[in-house]
Amino acid sequence: MQTILGAGGPVNTALATELKSYTSCVRLVSRNPVKAGSGEQAVKADLLKLKEVLRAVEGSKVVYLTAGLPYKHQIWQKDWPVIMDNVINACEKYEAKLVFFDNVYMYAKQNIPHMTESSSVEPPSKKGKVRAQIAEKLLQRVQSGNLTALIARSADFYGPGCLKNSLLVETVFKPLSKGNKANWLGNADKVHSFTYVPDAAKATALLGNSEAAYGKVWHLPTSSNPPSGKEWVEMIASEMHVKPRYREVPEWMVRIMGWFMPVMKETVEMIYQYDRDYFFDSSKFEVAFGLGPTPYSEGIKRVVEQDFQ
Structure with missing residues (x-):
């Protein structure tokens, strides 16, 4: 079983469809989850509550953290660190691999004209500082050997739905x-x-099911x-x-x-x-996996x- 934490948005809906190529059961987790088709399991959980996250993650082979929060920096500062701690702790407890669907807010201003996975992390915004904080927390746990995880980053996105x-x-x-x-x-x-949502979903599912992808940051395929x-x-x-x-x-x-x-x-x-x-450079992913963007x-x-x- 593979689990999506924060199910409901267009990226998550497309991801759930793509994951069915890799697993017989996709668990959709949110405060108000809705099953969209066969092979899906809906679980209600608040990611701010550790007990509920533990219950949502238990039994999962791979967990995808794709949650979105209201676009307010005060909420991000308060809630994102708690959510990341809860998800990391749950994945470590049940030995589930973690895929974090991230954005580019943590990159320095001077890197925006050409962003790669090695761009410097120097966020100029309050929301960017939060994203840098939680990404660093994840990578530190990976380096400690306690967590198997990767970060999949998308540019601003567009797509059907x-x-x-x-x-x-x-x-x-x-x-x-x-x-x-x-x-x-x-x-x-x-x-x-702009990253095309169906491309992001297909690539995220592929990363989550590729052993060699873990422990790294990946830019999702973007033209x-x-x-x-x-x-x-x-x-x-x-x-x-x-x-x-x-x-x-x-x-x-x-x-x-x-x-x-x-x-x-x-x-x-x-x-x-x-x-x-x-400019969002995804050539690292495209070369490694032979999957190009739309x-x-x-x-x-x-x-x-x-x-x-």
Whole structure:
């Protein structure tokens, strides 16, 4: 049995499907779990409570920590260390392998134009400091020999079914589909990588079931020719057969929007990822496993076909 902690979002749904190639039973764990098909087991648990995490992990061969928390740094600072401690302790107790689905918030500003697994960890944001803290905690337990684990990192993501979880879908796909201008954070002349969710799910399942992958950090497969913000708008608009209209949203405007929209208030500290090129290099994974990413044109086509027609 393999277990997903934090089931329910688009990444987790796709991951559950991919894991069925490796195991006869996938356990879906969240506060309100829902089985989507055969070979799945739903378990209700609060990851902030150790007893419930222990019960959720027991009997698992591989555990995938893919939980998402509300986008508020105060919640991240309070809850993420507790969740990571609980999951690590449970995996050690039951000798389960751990796969942590991570983001890129811990990387230094100067590495954003070309991020690799060896990029320096020097987070400039409050949320990034939390991600660096919990990733370091996991790696330290691996180095101590008490835990078998790996980190799978994704860039900002997009894909079918990401109607509430993707910045690209929220700021570009949705407005264009309604005949409005797209909203591009920061500089629309800068390139920006996005990881396609089905690729991330397939690669995460493969990593979790590859002995040689453990003890390392991996970037999930992401196309190596990221478009600029303007090009993203043009490609998406072309697929939707609408005009490629957009506006740039600079930091000062995000700050003003934050007075009325809490999520935008939390986005201000992340603007540095949009005022420069943002290139996510996944060549290490692609060479090791021979699995390449979906081209951006194909990913955009699938999103439009599934969610906007």
